[in-house]
Each structure stands twice: as structure tokens, then as C-alpha cells.
Amino acid sequence: MGVSIFDRLYKDNLDSKNILTHYQLSTQLNGRIYDPGYYFNKENTNRDNALDLLLLTQGWRRYVWNESNLKEESIFFKTLLTDNITGNLRLENQNKKAPDLTPKIVMIFTADPLKGQDIFTTDSTGMFNVNSGHFKMSERAYMYLKPMTPEKPKYVINIRDDAFQTINFNRKDRTENYPLLKLQKEQVNHPEKTFTQLYDVQKLNAVVIATKKEKVFRDKYLGTLDSLAKLNTGNSDFVCLAGGSGRPILNCFMNNHHQGKTRSPVEGEKVTVLLGKNREVLGADYPHQDYFGTREIVYKDPNQNLTEEELLKRFNLKMIKGFYGKREFYQAVYDQVNINDPFPDFRNTLFWKPDVITNEQGEAIIEFYCSDINTIFMGTIEGVSETGLLGTENFKFKVRNSKI
Template structure:
């Protein structure tokens, strides 16, 4: 728990006495005071006003063929605790063509306790190429933000055999070299750490080496440690000149170091582990002894605050026992509570969900049953109840150009401004220097790059929503009746025509406004609203369901913050696409032709269309099959309504009246095929006093065959499933265990399993595993 919470909190203060580097620090706690209370309250009030969701997409695979379903799971988490959030009820999802930036799919999905279980269908008319799946909730997509995170890059192909994973290898003449003083400033006369980062025009890292010059003489040689980043320590002097020259890649340009301050303070992280951080705070001789404060906050929650006197230098040891995993902002304030140094530190990088997978076999035959055991624990090997998404698919459908997973998304991408390069490296246990690399990443972010910084939070202190869970509607009267007092207001009934027993009343308030809530959107994909009012006076009503229109107007103004993949990891895929057996003929295309026939998109409207046509026409057919027969009259027994498309006769009397004489000899007069008037959907809705609103997109069960006997195993009908298993709602028991079963298909190749999820304690985790399916031969 944080050290501070609302008005009732206790602060842990650390006071360090300057007794020399070899002496231990004197640590003690004391009650909060009015001056230090401000450093806590100001930040936490701003963080509560932010009140946003963080949304993450997990998909069943990364590459899809047209005419396939994209199965996805969305995690909607509280941005501070990383637990499932319940504040939003509706998720608006789009599939966007990266080339045209047009949405080719957009639907609403229900958020149930922070989870969305959804799918969408890829039409065969889609062009092959890159697409982006995006999601917007009422509390994650705002007008006053510049970056957007809830996205997943997909690749769509006509056939997997046509997928060409091209790695662009081009010479980039653009070279950007930037330097970042630890704490924010270089100060004359004291030791400073200067970090650096080298990138090309695509924000990809460039490995560099170079030299720092002092008064035109080489002072320090340096080279990058990871992804074009590195650092060196020196003592700058305001009376000397400094510059950097890059020797590799060869450059003739001289890079000026950041401005050196005549007087000031520096903050250096000199030690860290899972239990504490150790900082050295120093100031030059130009400053007198003063009081300083050090504050550590994670995602807008203050966890510790230190107060001490500073003469020349002092060490402050900050314990991390109750601090959660993630980026922490450590800020140094002067006696006037002005920030003078700032440092980002990643706390407890090894704290996560540890997901262990055990298959009953490492290799399976086609159509064989497989059993997967999942064990989830924390870093102390204690079991964790977790909500997991599990996908198992042909490895060739893995998108090597996608560098995102649930851990990097929540702990890095959504916490820092700007695009990150290969963020998975920092949490891969196989990366030997990952902790130093992660430290360099945060050193090279500079000031105000943390989204929870007070300056950034002030910009979002009053988020401006774009979409909402509810849909508002309004009832109006004709102008001549609007000023007259009404005795009572009408109500509406919401219903799904496919489920006549499911009806809900919607009441209208005194302002003639009504609200369509998520409980109404759950009734079906198409929800109808009928106004329960008399025809006189004539009420009209409308709804404001413009969510996607508002999204499309705003989304192009925002940059999608998506991580960059390490090109060195994109290698030609050794897994070969599945080849169909020689006795199976695969047709490239099947053309099905049919006569064009106009049909209504909605069966219910088709029914209303028929009723309206019968009600509005006065035409009739007599028992002699004559249309509008003048002899039998419209009310004679045996008359019937005409049928569209049929041909009816014309009575001789009508011919005489219309043509002034008999028809030519031998010709029996006939009407052309009968046609009813064409009625639009808008006309039908108005005639029956209806409105229609699009509800939540329906769920669909993922298909899994069962080969439980010899007959089913030997079924000659081929099974070419490339996704063997998809389950977005695997929940481990109190022992952290879940056991799954699935059946292999006829595709004999490498398969990959992907598991991602969130624990009840807010820990995140992911794991990949592989196995092989082979076709046994006699």
C-alpha cells in the first residue's frame, strides 16, 4: 500500500546526517507536517483526477488469412493497481487499414469486469497488408491526450504461402546523438553522470563509440552498452569547454554537451536492489547549507518522502518493501518545494507472474489429444489466482514484426512518452545485462517523460471524454405544442425482435431526455426502441449514437505509441507452410452465381415492410384474377391483396374507359408485373414509431473438434485448423493451477503457445512454449 492515502496517511521520512561515506545513515520516522503534506497531496489529487483505463489487446495469433476470425481478448486495467477495472462497460473496437487509415470494421463489445471476449471476421474482399486493431473505452480515450496505446498490429494475407516477411535493410544517413544528465542538469565542480542515446531516422538504435573532449583534449572515451545507449561520469567545469566526437560510425560533427550550471545540485543513483535504492545528493560550493526533500512516487502514489539538510553531499537510502513493481519517479525538491532534480528508476523488475507450462508430451501425432498444465506463482513461488488468455497456433502465423506483450505494454509503453525499441529485452531472463540496459533506458528519457509526472498530470486533470457507456436520446413535440404543458411524459420500450420476451422500459425525464444504458445494449446486436405514446399529439424522438463518428474525427490526430521491433530478431522462418495431401484438390476460387434479389438487411424490418405495404395499398384482386375489378368492387367477398411480381388481368370496362374502345382483336389485356412501392428503412421506422440502435457485437464459441474414438480419428474429412486452441478466460484455482485439453489437427509442423494474463494481486506475466505435431507413417 502507498504511504499516503486521502486525508489519512503516514509518511516515512528518512533523515541522513552527513557523517562521511563510510558511516551508516541514521533513519527514523516522524509524523507528517503541513509543509511535507503538500508534496504528497498535490500529486495524489492530480492522479485521482486522471481516472483512466489502460487497455491491452491479446489476439489468437499475429498473421491471419482472409475469411478467418480474429479472436481477441482485451484487458481493461486500473492504471495504478493493474487490477481489472469495472468503471467502463463498453469497448468500441475498430480494425484499421494501415495504408488507407480507414476503418474496415467497427463494433461495440461488452466489458465484463475488466475483460472483453471478442472476435471479428475478415472478409475475403480485404486487401493483404498491415492492419491495426484499436480499442476505445469511455475512460481510456480522451480529447486532451496526444498518444494512444490500445492497439495491436496484425498482418492479413490471402494465403499464408503468399506471406513475404521482408526486412528492410537500408542505409540511413540520418544520425541523432543526444545526451541526458542524470537528474536533469550538469553542475560545475561536482561529479555528474551523462547518459547518451544514438538513433537513426526511424528511431532505431545505432551502436556508437566516441570521445568527450575538455578544452580540445581527449578526456573520456565511451561506447554504447545497449541499443545505442551508454553513460560516463565526469566533473564538469564552467570555465572549460566540452564537446563530443563520434568515431564509430565516423562523423566529423562535434556535439555540444548540455549547458553547465554555475551552481546547483546533482542526484546520482549509486546502488540498488529489490530492498532499497541508494542515492548520493551533492551541491557545489556556490550553494549554502539548505533543507532538501526527496519524494518517490509510482503511478501517482507517493510511497516515501525524505527530508534532510544538505551541505556538500549526503546519501539517502530509500527502502522498497511496500513499493510495487514499475517505474518510480524520484524527485528532489529544494526548501521552497521546487523540483530541482528528477530520476526515473525501475523497481523490482523480477516481480511478476511466473507462468510454468507442462505438456504431457513434447511431440504429438495428428488428431491426438494433448493436455496442458499451467502453474502460476509470484517471485516467492507462492500460488496466484490469475485471469489468463491462452492461444495455441501454427508457428508460421506468428508476426515477428510485433514487439508487444502484456508486461511491456503496461510497465513501459504506457508509462513513457515516445516509442520504445524492443521492450521485451528488458524483462527477458536470458538477457544478461537487462537491468543495466533498463537503467540506461530510463536515464535517457529526460525530464517530464513519465506520464505520471505532475506536469503531465495537470494536462489531464480534467479528461475530456469522447465516447460514453450510455447513449442519450430526446423526445420532441411539434412547435405549436411545445409551449403547452403536458400532463404526462411517454415512455419507451427497448426490445430485441429475435427474443420477444426480452423487453425493458426506458423512462423519460422532465427534460424529455432518456438514456440507453449498457443493460439495453446487451439485449442484442440490433436493439429497437418503440415510443409508447398516442399518435396525437405526434411525438418524435431521436438518439445521439455517434461514437464511431467522434472516434474517427479524433484518432487521426493522435500518435499510436507502438514499440519498435529488433530487426536482428526477424529471420527467415524455417517452419514450412502446411502442404495439402496429393489426393486433396484445393480450389483457388469458387464462383457462386445467383439471381439478384432485393432483401432487407434486417428480418424484422422485412416483416414490417410487408405489413406497411398491405396497410397502405387499396388495390385488390377479384376471384376472376382481375386487378381492381370495377364489377366486383373492393369489398366483395373473395377479394384478396395483390402479390408482388404476379401479372393480373384488366377488366374490359376499364379498357373502354382508359382507351375509348375495345382492345385489338385476339389480345387479352394484362397489367405488367405488380409492384408495391419501395419503402426505405427510415420510412418504416417513422411509420411504426421506432428507433434502432446497434447493441453489443455477439459472442461466438471457438470451434474445437473432439477425436475421442477410432472412428472420429479416421474420419476422412480433413482438419486444417491452424489455431488449435483459444480461450480468453482461463482462471487458475487457489493453487495457481489450470489444466486444459485440446486436439491436434492434420497440420504436421511446429506449433506455438502464448499465455498472457493478470493476477488478482496486479502482477502481470506472459510465456511462450512450443511443440511439434507429426504425421505417423507405416
């Protein structure tokens, strides 16, 4: 059962939707139904006749719901989302011929080693699924996927995670059956305020706000990868001074320019790169005849100040989100420490729990503390039995401060 207890001030009389109206009426008819709760309110003596008229307007003549009807209806419903994410392990350079690598293995893990890891194989085409068990392993955290393949030829992982795109695309064809209030915008004419200029004020042309805070990653594991990248001493970049002009050339392949006299480039300095015929940047191992022109760039150390995407690419990883753990609704707890807290409790919602489970007799006990608001509180209970029967009930009670 789902139970909610709230201030009657927030009871919307125009919103008569509940679990009965949703599953037994709104989802079975086309279009938006005005006041669907009317047909389920026992105080309305003519609700049965009104319901017949409503069904007749959409061509209903006889409503029989059995197992055969369910099987026929299931044909027209297509599952939009699943609890799996599909991935593909393939060669980075798709023009190369893939070696006979069977099986292809992928490792999935989180930044917390205590949450474990898993290794699974792909099918013959490199396809694999990240299932719900993997997501539970990474509650409120990120997961990382790494191909367990040889370094050459390099394999990379592609992930298809388009759940939100699927939802937004299919929303276009769905009818909203939730009663939406038509808010009227009140037009108020405000007098125009004129700015009064003060002569004894010093004006600033511009204000620049800067921070010295270090780069913060979404996950601590990325910070670890960033530290490992900075410790990498495999940077072979160098610059030379071309022809005594004082212009540093990055990774110059023309030995007559520097004659072996080089230095390491400095992060952020302007350097000249040599371009090939297709405007690609040439390195020290390119032949001289491919030289076409130059271009000036700002040097960036390949192991410093990497973005999250660059870090993941450097270590050949894919990052996906895990399950977001359920959050429990806040409930005040008054014990001997805070029972005499002078600060008033102005909670408008006293209790909200969508997963109350009954015992074998169908009974459940809930406990909650009232707030300091003297008002009438409304309660709503909606539930479903083990056989699929639906039910709803409302109640109310008044809270009164005994000290007044």
C-alpha cells in the same frame, strides 16, 4: 489468462510486444519504442541499465507508483466511450409549443418477444439513456425504440450513436506504440500483354444482370412492418384526366376538370402534380388560388416498396444495433464419427482462448487436439491476477505424425 497455441511459422521475431511491455512501458512513455520486449527478456543481462537510459531520455528520474500517483494520473484521462447511448424525445415540429406531457415514456423491444421489452421515462428535457442491460437483451439483434405518446402532436426520437466517430477523432492524437513492419515493395517489370482479337467471336454491346429476388431487410421485424404497410388501405390518392387531354393529374383539386370521374393511380405511371407558389406539391384540399404550375413525376404508392428508413418513419420507430455476442474460437473435436476422416487437418492455430479462469490454487487445465502438421508449435500465456499483477510465459512443443 489468455492462451494461444500456434505454428512457429507465424511467430514474428520483430514483434516483441506482450502484456508486460504494453502496460508497464509502452503506455507510460511517449513515442514508439523499438523492441520493447528487450527490456523484459531475462537473457539480456544489461536490460536494467538499458531501461534506465531509456527512461532518462524522457526525463524520468525516479519512478514511484502508489495510490496517490494513480489519483493524480486519473485526472488526465478522459473516458471516451461508455456502454450507454443517449437519446432525446421531442416534438417532430419544433415550432409548436410542447404540451404538458409528464412523464414522457419510451418503449424498447426486439423482434423476438421472448427476449422481453422495457419501458422507461425521460427526464424533463426528454433525454434518456439506453443502458447495457438493454443491449444484452438484444444480443445479435436489433433494438427498436418507440415513443409511447399521443399521436398528436407527434413526438419523434433522436439517437446519438457516434462511437466510431469518437474513436476515429481521438486516434489522431494517439501515438501508435505497436511495432509495425516496414514492408518493402518489390518492383517487378511485367511485359505488356497485347489483346488478341478473334474474328469468329460474337460481341455483345452490353450485358444486364437482373434478379427476381424479393427485397430482403436487415431484420425480419422490418419485413413484418413492410407487410403491414402494404395491407394499409388508407391510400386516398386519385388521378383525373385534365380537360380531355389524357394527362392524369394526381389529387386534382379543380373539380371542373374531372367532375367526380376519377380512378386510382397505377404504380410507376407518369402523373402530373400541381404546385403551389413555393413549388410544393398541392393536394385535393388546397384552395384553387394557390395553384402556380405543374410538374411530371412517376407515381409511387406510399404503402408499397418502402425502404427501411421509410418503414421506420412510417411506424415512428428508431432502430439501433444490440451487442454482438462473443464468438468462440473453432476447435476440432475428434470422436468415433470423424476420427477416421481421411481429409487432413491443416490448422495452424490449435488453441486460442482469451478468458481462461484458474481455480483457487491458480491452476487451469486446457485441452485441445493437434493438427496433422509436423512442426513445432509455440504457446503464449498472458494473465492478470486478482490483485492486478501481470505475468507472461512462453512454451513450445513438437508435433510428429506417428504413422510416418
